[in-house]
Amino acid sequence: MMIKTGTLREHIQAWLVFLAAYAAVFGITLFFGKFVDASWDIQALLWLNPDHYIPVLDELIILQTDFAMVCLLLISLAWVIGYHATRNRPAAKRKARRILHVLGVLFGIWYGLGAVIHDKGIFYWNEYTYPAVFPLLGLILFTGFYFAGNLYVQLDDENQRKLAHAFWLTLVALFFVNIIGEDTIKQWIGRPRPLNEANAAWNGAIRQLPDEVVRGSYSYISGHTSSFWAQTFIFFWLIKSWRFRAPLLALGVFHGYTRLYTAAHFPYCVIMATFFAVMVTSVLYHCLWNHRHLPLISMLLLCIALVRFQHSVTLPAVIAGITVVWFLTNLYLNRKAPKPALLDATLQWLPQSQAE
Secondary structure, X not given: OXXXXXXXXXXXXXXXXXXXXXXXXXXXXXXXHHHOOXXXXXXXXXXXXXXXXXXXXXXXXXXXXXXXXXXXXXXXXXXXXXXXXXXXXXXXXHHHHHHHHHHHHHHHHHHHOHHHHHHHOEOOEOOOOOOOHHHHHHHHHHHHHHHHHHHHHHOOHHHHHHHHHHHHHHHHHHHHHHHHHHHHHHHHHOOEOOOOXXXXXXXXXXXXXXXXXXXXXXXXXXXXXXXHHHHHHHHHHHOOOHHHHHHHHHHHHHHHHHHHHOOOOOHHHHXXXXXXXXXXXHHHHHHHOOOOOHHHHHHHHHHHHHHHHHOOOHHHHHHHHHHHHHHHHHHHHOOOOXXXXXXXXXXXXXXXXXXX
16 A cells, blocks of 8 residues: 555655556557457357347346446445444444435335336336346345445444545546546547447347447447446455455456446457456555545545536535535544544454444
């Protein structure tokens, strides 16, 4: 880890090293975009895309590709809000655990009901050909919120702080991987997606899943794949147990495969998205772990992303103003308190009996 004592010099050096490494990885990914027209890529896609309905697998593909990132974001965001609202207050943490359990029940029921009300729309999803995904989605959300709520009492304060620190670092990773990297590379390379009319000479052989037909935008690199790794790979490094790492890697591979199964991307675009996101996130973790002001930086980067997508400064300006006021207020209230100790880069899981 580059930030070992928390000095300003270390922070500056860490940012310089990260930005240099980021530029190198970006350049490599952009350079390899020159080889997107390889014939093997099309043949591999046709081979990996099934020509008939496969029970269960079709549903799992739609569940993973459409909802995995939404589930992870909802659960992790709810947890980190609860963490910052209840820090160093055991009684408040127990209340936060119950709130997340209730949220799990509510989200589980709401999304589970998608099996019968999907034709009327559920949040921003319209009618689904595979409504069977919704009961499983509801179960996943219930389980996720239940598990996340228990972390308030199963992890000690230091490890909860590490988990929150990792969340903010993940937002920084998403900004550099997807907002800057993926979007820019897609525009510069401009490779049409497999189902785009530019590939009409051969894409008639592709079986389309009605719930995930993507023709617009570009294929190189895969945004779904890169965002999955950006959102999870910090935790790969933080939790040094292969009982966690192996399933995470398997899920990431499956997530990339869903983009081939639905013909949203070519195999090469998924492979290079994995390379780009894993490399950027790994460098970010090793350079900026223990950065003092990650919540402030993460929220300001979020505001920049909102300006880019919304083409309006009103909401981002409000969020940025609230963030800066919160940061300065917190800085003032804790001006006499000793600086918190730097964190080691390993998350330790504690038995519930120990934590309580």
